[in-house]
Amino acid sequence: MKRQAFLVAFAFLISTQHVGAETINHAENYQTCMGLVREKPEKAFDMALNWKGYGGGEAAEHCIATALIAMKRYENGADRLERLADSSRRSKEFKAQLLAQSAQGWYLANQVDRARALLTTAIELDGTSAELYVDRAQMRSAQNSLHDALSDLNTALELDDMNVDALIFRGSIYRLTERFEEARSDIHRALALAPGNTEALLERGMLYRIEGKDAEARTDWMAVIEIDPSGDAAETARLNLERMDVNSGS
Incomplete structure (x- = not known):
């Protein structure tokens, strides 16, 4: 994510x-x-x-x-x-937001270590911002530190239990670590808060696919493409549909 x-x-x-x-x-x-x-x-x-x-x-x-x-x-x-x-x-708090924005720039420049360090400094300045923890979770996930990323997302949701980005991100980590029940719970909550969120629909489709519910997965992925056809989530949805069709022999 x-x-x-x-x-x-x-x-x-x-x-x-x-x-x-x-x-x-x-x-x-x-x-x-x-x-x-x-x-x-x-x-x-x-x-x-x-x-x-x-x-x-x-x-x-x-x-x-x-x-x-x-x-x-x-x-x-x-x-x-x-x-x-x-x-x-x-x-x-204002400086923390500037550092978070700088971290996104360093992340896009593929300097993830620097981005993560800046977000740690930002959190030291403002430990009450759920968004800062979600951003650092992104950096940690990019470095395959899923346990640390999960810790940040847990903190983010303690600060703001209606943070949709944190719910979707944590749900994706739960899926990757095969904690499927917890993943379903987070994605369900995210979609209850934001029914048309393409990232949440993409994740739910992946969970349906894992359960062998191909029709439901297809419905979610087609919805992602319809809502935002040019977005990153739509690109992933198309790839997933292609793989599913190849595997099913259709």
């Missing part, structure tokens, strides 16, 4: 500033810049660089770093986010 939260806009304390005859609304600039990141990251990058020269401060720097990651310049973006967290005068 992949989590990519690097496009999230942060609640910077920014307002309007007068520069000579020009009035700059920094809050509006930030929203515009972050809105460009997903569709036109190069334009967001150029805008943020220019804006930073007019007093954009941390908000402009955040948009620059986020745009770099969206442009797949993962190391540059992650490094800037890490340095922004180090230099920021904001709360430790």
Whole structure:
């Protein structure tokens, strides 16, 4: 299960500033810049660089770093986010979120050790955030440390027992470790909270397949493809359907 939260806009304390005859609304600039990141990251990058020269401060720097990651310049973006967290005068909880975003960039750059270390630092700053534990579980799972990943997910769910990502992720680990009853329980809870969640439907289909309930598995995987045909879950669902059809001789 992949989590990519690097496009999230942060609640910077920014307002309007007068520069000579020009009035700059920094809050509006930030929203515009972050809105460009997903569709036109190069334009967001150029805008943020220019804006930073007019007093954009941390908000402009955040948009620059986020745009770099969206442009797949993962190391540059992650490094800037890490340095922004180090230099920021904001709360430790805020810094923890910046570090978590930096960790996602390092993860995408295949520097999982660094990503995991940053998330550990983030958790030390804010041990009450369930999302930070889910993110570190991703890093630990990527390193095949499933026991440690499970520990993080257990903590996340103790902090927030309605965290759908944590339920699905823990369910997938239970499936991989053949704890099928516990896997079914977590996926059932996730789907009760988010009935159309494609990752949960994908996982339930896998559990049905393990039980030999091919018709039910097919229904779930077809639903995944219908809900989000271009998503990662849909790609996996298609592969699973192909394998099932080959194995059944159809």
